[in-house]
Amino acid sequence: MDKKTFTSLDELDVPRLPYKVIVESGVHGVQRMRLIWLKEHYPQQTREMMVNNELEQHLKDTERRFRETKARIMDELMEQRHLLTRSDVMEAHPEITDQDRYFGMKQCEADAERMAIEQVVESF
Numbered sequence: 001m002d003k004k005t006f007t008s009l010d011e012l013d014v015p016r017l018p019y020k021v022i023v024e025s026g027v028h029g030v031q032r033m034r035l036i037w038l039k040e041h042y043p044q045q046t047r048e049m050m051v052n053n054e055l056e057q058h059l060k061d062t063e064r065r066f067r068e069t070k071a072r073i074m075d076e077l078m079e080q081r082h083l084l085t086r087s088d089v090m091e092a093h094p095e096i097t098d099q100d101r102y103f104g105m106k107q108c109e110a111d112a113e114r115m116a117i118e119q120v121v122e123s124f
C-alpha cells in the first residue's frame with residue numbers, strides 16, 4: 001500500500017467554489033460585526049455579494065468608513081465637552097484638570113465608537 005501525502009490543497013481533486021467564502025470566524029472587529037449584521041438582516045443580499053466576490057471589499061470599505069466616522073465624531077465630542085488642549089479652552093474652563101480631561105477623552109472615544117457602529121455597521 002502506497003500512501004500519498006499531500007503538501008497543499010491544490011494537489012487534492014476537490015472542486016473549488018468560484019468565489020471566496022467569508023465566515024464570521026475569518027474576520028475580526030468591525031468587519032465581523034458588519035458580517036453578522038448583514039447575515040441577520042439581509043441574508044439574501046449577503047449571499048449575492050459573496051457569490052459576486054463583492055463582500056470582502058464591502059467589509060474593508062465598512063471598516064474604513066467606521067474609522068473615518070469615529071474620528072469625526074470624536075473630534076466633535078471633544079469640542080463639545082471642552083476637552084481639547086487648546087489654551088483658549090483651558091483658560092475658559094480652569095476647573096477641568098488633566099485627569100478629568102484624560103477620562104473625558106476615554107469616554108469620548110467610547111461614545112464615538114458606539115455612535116460610529118450605529119451609523120456605519122448597522123446601516124444598509
